[in-house]
Amino acid sequence: MTSKNIILLGPPGAGKGTQAHRLVSRRGMVQLSTGDMLREARESGSEMGRKVAAIMERGELVTDEIVIGLIGEHLDRGAGGGFIFDGFPRTLAQADALEALLARHAMALDCVIEMQVDDAALVRRITGRFSCANCGTVYHDETRPTAVAGTCDICGSHDLRRRADDTEEALKTRLMEYYKKTSPLIGYYYAKGLLRSVDGLAPIDEVTRQIMDILEPVTGNSPAEG
């Protein structure tokens, strides 16, 4: 399995975190989620965490400077199976900064996977989401419930939480921010020949299969799958 550095690009609720988690366990990749890093900073009560809390709760983007700094710190640690950038970059300035940061570490992006979904599905996904505070596994009230109510399937923790910005009100702002500031990245990466797309409305396993096919396409002379 070759090491790859990829971006998962898509609106709030597209399934970036869900799929990143699977790639971590199946391919030994390292997930770099700026959303998770910012939530950790908020929980720790650091000065930066206090500064971003209200911005995140409203669904607005925090400054480029903050998230670029966070990503820069994590790249130093390296990743055997490659990096998954989840929720970063979100602006053209962040995309330029990522390219420069990767170059400084003698790395490059292999592909950008756009997760295509429509807005109607996102409201349902966001308002039904909860996740395990211990291991980060993402669930949904209807489509991905825990096997035993109140207990994480993976680590057994009972600390299951909902996000403060997972309200219909904040989602409107998050979507607006996405279309205004993040969706231009689709054209940016298309022009660089890096853009690939998956059907984010497909069932979770099917989306994973599509992503795995992009990362390790079936090549050579092997007969068609039977």
Ligand code: AP5
């Ligand atoms: P962030 O944490 O990145 O949130 P987001 O982009 O809004 O995306 P989500 O995490 O909500 O969705 P997801 O795509 O990960 O979906 P998930 O897999 O959980 O950012 C939060 C905030 O931090 C931002 O608003 C901003 O303030 C700040 N921030 C972060 N990064 C920043 C940056 N770079 N610059 C500036 N500010 C930044 O899935 C959602 C639900 O759907 C789950 O319940 C899941 O079970 C379900 N689901 C997933 N896939 C499927 C499927 N295929 N079928 C059915 N259900 C599914």
Ligand code: MG
């Ligand atoms: Mg996420």
